[in-house]
Amino acid sequence: MKTDLSPRLRVALYGLMCVLLIPFVFPTWWMVTSSIKPISDIFAFPPQLIPQNYDWTTYSKVFELQPFVQQYWNSAYIAAVVTIGTMVVSSMAGYAFARIRFPYADTIFMIVLLGLLIPSEVTIVPLFQMFLKAGMVNTHWPLILVPIFGAPSVFVTFVMRQFFVTLPAELEEAARVDGLGRFKIFRKIALPLAKPALASVAIFTFLHSWNLFLEPIVFLSSADKFTLPQALTQYTDAYGGPMWNIQLAAATLTALPVLIVFIIAQKQFVEGLAHTGLKG
Amino acid sequence: MAVAHQHHETPKAGTPPPFWTIARRDSLAGFLFIAPQLIGIITFVLVPLGLVFWYSLHEWNVLANTFTFTGSQNYRMVLEDTNLLEVLGATTIFSVGLVVLNLSLALLLAVLLNQKLAGIAVFRALFFSPVVVSLVAWTIVWGFLLQKNGGINGMLLMVGIEGPNWLREDVTAMISVIVVQVFKNVGLNMILFLAALQGVPKELYEAARIDGAPAFKQFRRITLPLISPTILLTSIITIVGSLQVFAQIAVLTQGGPGLSTTVLVYYLYQQAFQFDYFGYGSTLSILLFVIVAVLTFAQWQMRKRIVFYEN
Amino acid sequence: MAQVTLSEIRKSYGSVNVIHGVDLQINDGEFVVLVGPSGCGKSTLLRMIAGLETITGGTLDIGGRIVNDLDPKDRDIAMVFQSYALYPHMTAATNMGFSLEHRGGSKAEIEERVNWAAGILGLEALLDRYPRQLSGGQRQRVAMGRAIVRNPQVFLFDEPLSNLDAKLRVVMRGEIKSLHQKLKTTTVYVTHDQVEAMTMADRIVVLNRGRVEQIGAPLDLYDRPANRFVAGFIGSPSMNFIEGTITAEGFATAGLTVPLPIKAQSHVGGPAILGIRPEHLRLDPAGIRAEVLLVEPMGAETQVTMLLGNTQVIGVFRERVDLSPDTVINVMPDVAAIHLFDTDGGQRLD
Structure with a gap:
């Protein structure tokens, strides 16, 4: 496929890619620019690709109408805890399934993989009842415990197992001869070598938690407990219609930090994903 | 254990083998390593799965606080629920449309990004960027764009076309929710395809060129077969993922107009958490589980027939 | 230690x-x-x-x-x-x-x-x-x-x-x-x-x-x-093995007779396998007839694959022999370096 392209073909390909880019890039642009337009301009015709007038008060309303800082913190800390917890649980399990011989390992692995077949949407009703009985409804526990230990982490375990399988066995044998026990081999040899794999699954675990929507609206009921995705939809007027400019401002505040991190570290994001055994 | 061994030939130094042999210690380590995951799966997946089946056999009245065993009544309701038929139709259209559009666009983008062009990494990052944009933020801005007087219709009007009220008409609402979801996540599959394309040995294309195969034939006879494992994997992930789409529907259309964009997960949520029909909601959960399981199993079976090549 | x-x-x-x-x-x-x-x-x-x-x-x-x-x-x-x-x-x-x-x-x-x-x-x-x-x-x-x-x-x-x-x-x-x-x-x-x-x-x-x-x-x-x-x-190229019978005159195989050391006389009459290393064969006009199949000059030595009776054997010669396939040469084993093995278990006969 990779042959040298003629100049005309080159121009055509650039043109095609630029057109295709519009639906990928324009919405983000539109979100940011519309959020700083005065309310009277956001539905203006012809559409203002570049804002003519600015109204920054929208942003202060984001914080006035809801405890937005608190909600931001909720989302951030939950995602961080889930990411760290998943890394610990899944890298240990993935390592054991790849590297340690123990009785019934294959059977247990199949049981764990069942988690892939059972998306958390299937079990949301009983999970709600269980957390209700445990007095954990309208707390963040369900949003932390279920992703770390339940179905979402199974995928991470699977990816980590696929990675650890490729580690040369002789490295671990050398470590055993050097005097390390299982746990130290894991900590000092396997885990440091798994850094690239861990980094990319960490990114996706974080995004998964950051984006959760069904679980928060099922489990959380008070505004100071809300996470960002849920909070964004709460900026509505008396009739339940969205207050567009405020929603867009809050959405911008939600999306921009992650986008900026992505721009800085896009290579790690994209290449990490490609090279992390996700291929099967 | 130690006693039994003493009847055997005792080793010279006279030390009986310890109970914690290397193999036993390793087994213990293995169990300890997987324990958190295994206990988690049992607590948060298997027990709830059992419970959801148990609930599905009951009528559960939240207000009256009654929980009555009704056997297969909820399942009979599934068969008689005419709304459900519409829901399953919408789910099918949504999933099929999403998978077809997602995979073909992902493949097209991957092939484009696999060309030797300057600045290709920038394009790659831009196509990927919606993946990292908060899902609900992405959905909100599309909802905004798709309003009757929103940005898209505004631009259409500039070239003299009067656009529909995208989210309020059956067909366009469905198209909208599919398209919004495709642009959000196609970057993931695009990167997986790109990695697969780059994994095809260059020599094969060189050999094909020497054999005189034109570019499109090289693509059909070499590229597609060699990346078929990736196509299968991404299609499984995408189909199962499409059955879990909830936020987009909730934000964009709330399942409407009518039931035209009410997919199974959204219907389940409504039944269980808006109408408090926990029993029937559980039955719908079982239905969702069966669909996911059957699809995954079927695709796994197709592996042998569709995937030409695997290492 | x-x-x-x-x-x-x-x-x-x-x-x-x-x-x-x-x-x-x-x-x-x-x-x-x-x-x-x-x-x-x-x-x-x-x-x-x-x-x-x-x-x-x-x-x-x-x-x-x-x-x-x-x-x-x-x-x-x-x-x-x-x-x-x-x-x-x-x-x-x-x-x-x-x-x-x-x-x-x-x-x-x-x-x-x-x-x-x-x-x-x-x-x-x-x-x-x-x-x-x-x-x-x-x-x-x-x-x-x-x-x-x-x-x-x-x-x-x-x-x-x-x-x-x-x-x-x-x-x-x-x-x-x-x-x-x-x-x-x-x-x-x-x-x-x-x-x-x-x-x-x-x-x-x-x-x-x-x-x-x-x-x-x-x-x-x-x-x-x-x-x-x-x-x-052990040894490279590998030792040659020839099947035959130990007789009073020597080792008989496919119409040829290979001389044997005296101690082999105790095994006369039985079938056996004779082993001789390539480096223990030398060119000798008085030796046994062999048909050349392949010649591989290595510089320091020349490796010759030949047909001895109906067995393919390899000889390594220090001298630069100029041979072509299908010619016939005569080779003589170093009698002291001949090994004999029994045909069943392959154990050494002494």
Whole structure:
């Protein structure tokens, strides 16, 4: 496929890619620019690709109408805890399934993989009842415990197992001869070598938690407990219609930090994903 | 254990083998390593799965606080629920449309990004960027764009076309929710395809060129077969993922107009958490589980027939 | 320094037996090479000594301790792996000092040991490099350094030279040998390459299908192979084998008669296999007729494949013979270097 392209073909390909880019890039642009337009301009015709007038008060309303800082913190800390917890649980399990011989390992692995077949949407009703009985409804526990230990982490375990399988066995044998026990081999040899794999699954675990929507609206009921995705939809007027400019401002505040991190570290994001055994 | 061994030939130094042999210690380590995951799966997946089946056999009245065993009544309701038929139709259209559009666009983008062009990494990052944009933020801005007087219709009007009220008409609402979801996540599959394309040995294309195969034939006879494992994997992930789409529907259309964009997960949520029909909601959960399981199993079976090549 | 004793060592995976009871005594300071074709069990045996494979039966004694159930770390052994198994995320120095870190050595102590080992192996300038920045030979040396820093009782080598190119292999062969002469540590070395075995070993253990075929000094194995397998495995090109019958006149095969040493007279009358090494054939007008099939000049010597009776044999001649295929030559075996084996078990006849 990779042959040298003629100049005309080159121009055509650039043109095609630029057109295709519009639906990928324009919405983000539109979100940011519309959020700083005065309310009277956001539905203006012809559409203002570049804002003519600015109204920054929208942003202060984001914080006035809801405890937005608190909600931001909720989302951030939950995602961080889930990411760290998943890394610990899944890298240990993935390592054991790849590297340690123990009785019934294959059977247990199949049981764990069942988690892939059972998306958390299937079990949301009983999970709600269980957390209700445990007095954990309208707390963040369900949003932390279920992703770390339940179905979402199974995928991470699977990816980590696929990675650890490729580690040369002789490295671990050398470590055993050097005097390390299982746990130290894991900590000092396997885990440091798994850094690239861990980094990319960490990114996706974080995004998964950051984006959760069904679980928060099922489990959380008070505004100071809300996470960002849920909070964004709460900026509505008396009739339940969205207050567009405020929603867009809050959405911008939600999306921009992650986008900026992505721009800085896009290579790690994209290449990490490609090279992390996700291929099967 | 130690006693039994003493009847055997005792080793010279006279030390009986310890109970914690290397193999036993390793087994213990293995169990300890997987324990958190295994206990988690049992607590948060298997027990709830059992419970959801148990609930599905009951009528559960939240207000009256009654929980009555009704056997297969909820399942009979599934068969008689005419709304459900519409829901399953919408789910099918949504999933099929999403998978077809997602995979073909992902493949097209991957092939484009696999060309030797300057600045290709920038394009790659831009196509990927919606993946990292908060899902609900992405959905909100599309909802905004798709309003009757929103940005898209505004631009259409500039070239003299009067656009529909995208989210309020059956067909366009469905198209909208599919398209919004495709642009959000196609970057993931695009990167997986790109990695697969780059994994095809260059020599094969060189050999094909020497054999005189034109570019499109090289693509059909070499590229597609060699990346078929990736196509299968991404299609499984995408189909199962499409059955879990909830936020987009909730934000964009709330399942409407009518039931035209009410997919199974959204219907389940409504039944269980808006109408408090926990029993029937559980039955719908079982239905969702069966669909996911059957699809995954079927695709796994197709592996042998569709995937030409695997290492 | 220690003596290693294997008694009746067995290994099976389920019902498949791979090592069928090996007895071997390795003396203090000895360099023993385990050699055999792939799948003969030599690596398994080494890994059992290391503690990386469990021992199904028998006892393993290192330095007077039964170590069957001990972890590798408690056996006081060090091992050099085929792939070197250097930790990719650590520098050469950290790799070498790693085992000491886990044995509670102080920082200064570790550094001193690492510098000592680096000095012996000529690694002083490379200590801060990561494995990926080292050449094959340098990695090999770091792997050896990692083994010697601890001053273990036994060194174990698992085909350590097989990832090197032919030239470097010869160099490293010499280095390992001189390292052993310096340190005098008991060493068990596994290889499939009989040249490595011949040049390095104090004693060679030839293994085949999980059994010991012969144990002995390199030249003993060369001069008096105990059976046809050892005879064919040691020496390159391999020994020629000719089937026939021992008669009073000599060894009869396909209408030809090969002269035999006098001691062979005790076996007259029976069928047997005659073994003669290629280097023990010489061109002699009075010799046996042979038809030339293939001539391979190597410079120092010429290797000739020929048909002797109905058996294909190889001869290696020091003189530059100018032969072409299909010509007929006469060759004479060195009678003193003829080996006889019985036809059933392939055991040596003496």
